[in-house]
Amino acid sequence: MARSRVTVLLQGETGTGKEVMARAIHDLSGRSGPFVAVNCGAIPPGLVESELFGHRKGSFTSAEDNAGLVRSSDRGTLLLDEIGDLPLPAQAALLRVLQEDEVRPVGVSHPVKVDLRVIAATHRDLERLSREEKFRTDLLARLCGIALHLPALRDRREDLGLLVAAILRKHAGDRAANISLTAEAARALLLHPWPRNVRELEKCLAGAVVLAGAGRIDLEHLPPDVRSASEGRPAPQPPGEPALDEQERKLYDDLVAQLQAHHGNVTETAHAMGKARTQVQRWMRRYGLDPVSFR
Ligand SMILES: Nc1ncnc2c1ncn2[C@@H]1O[C@H](COP(=O)(O)OP(=O)(O)OP(=O)(O)O)[C@@H](O)[C@H]1O
Ligand SMILES: [Mg+2]
Missing domain, CATH: 3.40.50.300 (P-loop containing nucleotide triphosphate hydrolases)
Structure with a gap:
């Protein structure tokens, strides 16, 4: 091709x-x-x-x-x-x-x-x-x-390992081979819904490499929204399985797409989805979505 x-x-x-x-x-x-x-x-x-x-x-x-x-x-x-x-x-x-x-x-x-x-x-x-x-x-x-x-990162979680390795190589150069993640940090990466996809993963890891210095990348080196996804959630799904059930995932995908289309404007997003603003705000809290990150 x-x-x-x-x-x-x-x-x-x-x-x-x-x-x-x-x-x-x-x-x-x-x-x-x-x-x-x-x-x-x-x-x-x-x-x-x-x-x-x-x-x-x-x-x-x-x-x-x-x-x-x-x-x-x-x-x-x-x-x-x-x-x-x-x-x-x-x-x-x-x-x-x-x-x-x-x-x-x-x-x-x-x-x-x-x-x-x-x-x-x-x-x-x-x-x-x-x-x-x-x-x-x-x-x-x-x-x-x-x-x-190109699928959303949350729909191709099985590729996280490859992507993390490639991004670490880019940002840590020769040190990349010596960098590892704690089980808690890896679990948080697996559970986070990544509304900004690979760009967000790259930003997250670039910061973590700096913060972790010579040590392993741990939860404390990840941004708060990435960390929060792993708090109070069930254990990670096997690779390839959606973390949310079918109906919830559809809702989540629609919400993210509308927030992107309206650059994080909650009123316009609610209007486009035919829902009340307060309902959309509740969903955003549930999924840890920050409107500022869509601007
Ligand atoms: N397969 C990949 N391996 C490593 N890094 C990647 C990969 N795909 C994307 N990235 C990184 O993610 C970031 C976003 O990628 P890119 O700019 O291609 O996205 P996009 O789909 O064009 O986004 P937008 O719609 O916002 O323009 C870039 O910094 C890129 O380096
Ligand atoms: Mg682009």
């Missing part, structure tokens, strides 16, 4: 490793051009087309010639991150680029050929956005050459 030019759509909650995956696909692709990542949500709406497709000098006041991100990634890989935030007019222009392998810079009448490999990523539900007519169905179909869903 990496070596083909097929368009890949990566979906998954924040921090599940979509960008890590996109870079890995590019590294394995053998493509000679660069890996270019663009956060579609961070470009001011009026500039999306010129940033992506480039523009010719003079097409705006004081604008210099600009190749645009699409042409900058010629023969390489273009990661369109947060594609769900792309405004509708830019979606139409992007669809043309994908269909025709050519780009029409702002202020230029003739199209320019590009050898493009696109990977798109988002934590938003594109199917839902397209039902709400905020995302073009034809663009969604075009992006889904291969659609990969």
Whole structure:
């Protein structure tokens, strides 16, 4: 899959490793051009087309010639991150680029050929956005050459060991082989629901490595919310088994997704879920979710 030019759509909650995956696909692709990542949500709406497709000098006041991100990634890989935030007019222009392998810079009448490999990523539900007519169905179909869903960390607890080892290697270098966790610390990692996924695990371990110094990583070296998950909970489930029952897990997943979509705003989250604010606050306390961590 990496070596083909097929368009890949990566979906998954924040921090599940979509960008890590996109870079890995590019590294394995053998493509000679660069890996270019663009956060579609961070470009001011009026500039999306010129940033992506480039523009010719003079097409705006004081604008210099600009190749645009699409042409900058010629023969390489273009990661369109947060594609769900792309405004509708830019979606139409992007669809043309994908269909025709050519780009029409702002202020230029003739199209320019590009050898493009696109990977798109988002934590938003594109199917839902397209039902709400905020995302073009034809663009969604075009992006889904291969659609990969990166699971939440709480749904792949069996990978915790590998992830912890990789993150310790990154943050402790040569010392990593000598670092170990106490049984209590390992249990807390296993029980915590990780609403911010691998990013949160990495932040937690980077801090623990510093705090533990030459000693073993213990409960006291973990952030309070990670510690609290292990307090008063039943023993860890075997790997692969959900820690919550089916119905509760659905509720938990929905709550986390809505908090992410509304950047930790509890009133908007409650509204989106059709529940009272006090009910949502009760659930957040139950699962140890802090709205501040979603901002
Ligand atoms: N498989 C992995 N091994 C080691 N570290 C990982 C892995 N996956 C993700 N990470 C780490 O987790 C952090 C978040 O990863 P990444 O930026 O790829 O997430 P994302 O899905 O793009 O998140 P967002 O939706 O918020 O942009 C990074 O710091 C990355 O180094
Ligand atoms: Mg990302």
